[in-house]
Amino acid sequence: MTQTFYKYQGTGNDFVIIDNRSLKFNKANITLITKLCDRRFGIGADGLILLENHDTADFKMVYFNADGKESSMCGNGGRCITAFAKFLGIVSNTATFEAIDGMHIAEIEGDLVKLQMKDVSTIENHQTHLFLDTGSPHHVQMVSDLEALDVKHNGSTIRHGHPYNEAGSNVNFVNKISDTEFGVRTYERGVEDETFSCGTGVTAVALAMHNSGQTTAETITLQTPGGELKVNYLPSENGYTSIWLIGPAKQVFKGDVPC
Numbered sequence: 001m002t003q004t005f006y007k008y009q010g011t012g013n014d015f016v017i018i019d020n021r022s023l024k025f026n027k028a029n030i031t032l033i034t035k036l037c038d039r040r041f042g043i044g045a046d047g048l049i050l051l052e053n054h055d056t057a058d059f060k061m062v063y064f065n066a067d068g069k070e071s072s073m074c075g076n077g078g079r080c081i082t083a084f085a086k087f088l089g090i091v092s093n094t095a096t097f098e099a100i101d102g103m104h105i106a107e108i109e110g111d112l113v114k115l116q117m118k119d120v121s122t123i124e125n126h127q128t129h130l131f132l133d134t135g136s137p138h139h140v141q142m143v144s145d146l147e148a149l150d151v152k153h154n155g156s157t158i159r160h161g162h163p164y165n166e167a168g169s170n171v172n173f174v175n176k177i178s179d180t181e182f183g184v185r186t187y188e189r190g191v192e193d194e195t196f197s198c199g200t201g202v203t204a205v206a207l208a209m210h211n212s213g214q215t216t217a218e219t220i221t222l223q224t225p226g227g228e229l230k231v232n233y234l235p236s237e238n239g240y241t242s243i244w245l246i247g248p249a250k251q252v253f254k255g256d257v258p259c
């Protein structure tokens with residue numbers, strides 16, 4: 001038996017995407033998902049995404065980290081699956097879909113996919129870092145030398161340590177480039193390594209930078225190892241609404257694998 005798949009990337013955060021409208025893909029097969037995501041023995045990806053039918057929205061997104069486990073929201077994955085839905089002819093330039101954190105709206109403008117993220121009402125502002133949930137949990141910490149930092153080592157220590165422990169958190173290291181631009185490197189839980197970019201991660205960084213007074217801007221540019229993303233938001237006394245994650249999402253190749 002073979003499985004048809006598509007490989008997508010959004011600022012270097014890469015995914016195997018499968019059209020599962022037939023519901024034939026076995027979601028419980030962690031070994032298969034891990035193998036498909038393996039960079040040496042499989043296709044290679046940070047995660048695997050299934051596109052499924054939905055009763056009221058254009059489609060449903062089901063996301064698995066490279067460790068084979070279903071996880072919380074993936075922002076870059078949400079942008080890539082929107083581009084995939086357009087490729088399949090399910091949507092044209094606007095889409096609605098349901099993910100694990102609720103309903104999302106997305107818009108395609110040329111090469112860019114804009115994804116509305118869930119509202120954020122709570123940001124924990126600690127002495128050394130901030131913590132918030134933008135669909136996935138994110139630790140945000142400013143560092144002085146982002147380029148030289150060992151993100152895998154330091155990220156893994158924070159991800160596994162108190163207070164995150166087994167459930168874990170994604171970990172974002174940040175430097176300020178200007179009042180509207182920040183550099184970000186992210187250690188992703190479930191990949192257990194640095195990824196080239198993380199959509200919920202840069203969203204968390206933009207909100208955290210605003211919340212901690214590093215910026216007063218409402219559009220932030222985030223430079224990641226995989227390229228540039230933008231985040232727009234509306235701040236209020238109750239938190240942040242109308243949060244949009246904006247960046248490119250591209251199909252890389254298509255194939256069939258034995259499974």
Ligand SMILES: N[C@@H](CCC[C@H](N)C(=O)O)C(=O)O
Pocket residue numbers: 013046065071072073074075076077136137170188189190191197198199200201
């Ligand atoms: N790469 C994603 C985040 C994916 C989920 C994360 N690894 C987790 O388990 O929390 C993104 O672009 O947001």
